[in-house]
Amino acid sequence: MLAIEGLTVRFGGLTALEDVSLHAAEGEVLGLIGPNGSGKTTLINALTGIYPATGRVRFREVDLLGLPPERIVRLGLVRTFQNLRVFRRMTVLDNVLAAQNGMPDMRFADLVGGRRRDAERRERARGLVERVGLGGDADRLAGELPLASQRRLELARALVRDPALLLLDEPSGGMTPAETRGMTELIAALACPGRTVIVVEHKMALITGLCTRLAVLNFGRPIAIGEPAEVLRRPEVVEAYLGTESYR
Ligand SMILES: Nc1ncnc2c1ncn2[C@@H]1O[C@H](COP(=O)(O)OP(=O)(O)OP(=O)(O)O)[C@@H](O)[C@H]1O
Ligand SMILES: [Mg+2]
Numbered sequence: 001m002l003a004i005e006g007l008t009v010r011f012g013g014l015t016a017l018e019d020v021s022l023h024a025a026e027g028e029v030l031g032l033i034g035p036n037g038s039g040k041t042t043l044i045n046a047l048t049g050i051y052p053a054t055g056r057v058r059f060r061e062v063d064l065l066g067l068p069p070e071r072i073v074r075l076g077l078v079r080t081f082q083n084l085r086v087f088r089r090m091t092v093l094d095n096v097l098a099a100q101n102g103m104p105d106m107r108f109a110d111l112v113g114g115r116r117r118d119a120e121r122r123e124r125a126r127g128l129v130e131r132v133g134l135g136g137d138a139d140r141l142a143g144e145l146p147l148a149s150q151r152r153l154e155l156a157r158a159l160v161r162d163p164a165l166l167l168l169d170e171p172s173g174g175m176t177p178a179e180t181r182g183m184t185e186l187i188a189a190l191a192c193p194g195r196t197v198i199v200v201e202h203k204m205a206l207i208t209g210l211c212t213r214l215a216v217l218n219f220g221r222p223i224a225i226g227e228p229a230e231v232l233r234r235p236e237v238v239e240a241y242l243g244t245e246s247y248r
Helices: 040-047 069-075 092-100 104-131 147-159 177-190 204-210 228-233 235-241
Strands: 002-011 014-024 029-033 054-059 077-079 165-169 196-200 213-218 221-226
Touching (some): 029 204, 040 196, 069 077, 092 147, 104 147, 147 177, 177 196, 196 204, 213 228
Antiparallel strands (some): 002 014, 002 054, 213 221
């Protein structure tokens, strides 16, 4: 589904990603780990057209590099953010409705479609809110919810596009172990046949409970890829994490 070949991203003199090659199959949950600053978020930004990159990225036979971000979203690549991006002063339901704005089927039809269409949108948004476990919070302000719920809301906003490739940047960041388990289960439920998930995460509990394969970045280069438990035992991976707090 996704084939990354020789992907390189530079910021002036700094090479954030260097010659990264990586594949993801249909329906796979691929974990991506690496020390702070190793290029994980940069990889997501390059795939989604936010950062210019060189190399080649093919997604279902389409070359992604150079396409504008909005085109890439429409092809079915959708990401969430390491630093939450929900509208804190809007309700949970309105956050999801806002994510629906600007979708291709919403434009002209929306202006003339009237109430029936509006009701359909709300119903769909409510369904997504329930799907991420926030049914009871639909009418609360997003900013009043605990962080774990806000991360769930971000997922609901991403699901609006029914993504074929979901890119999650530290979806359990700031969560307690119990909340992390809940998020792991939710992501597992979202990874259905036909949808691939790439998840950037530091927490090993989430990685090992969820991922079919694990890729490790260090200084912008992939240093290992394979079955998670096996990859985590490799000396070069252990060494890359040595002395960092993140490895647990
Ligand atoms: N827009 C940018 N301009 C300049 N340098 C950047 C930019 N974005 C990222 N970098 C640099 O690229 C490198 C990789 O950063 P990136 O955010 O991808 O790391 P990361 O693996 O996501 O780290 P973390 O675990 O802390 O989230 C870092 O050295 C970072 O400072
Ligand atoms: Mg990051």
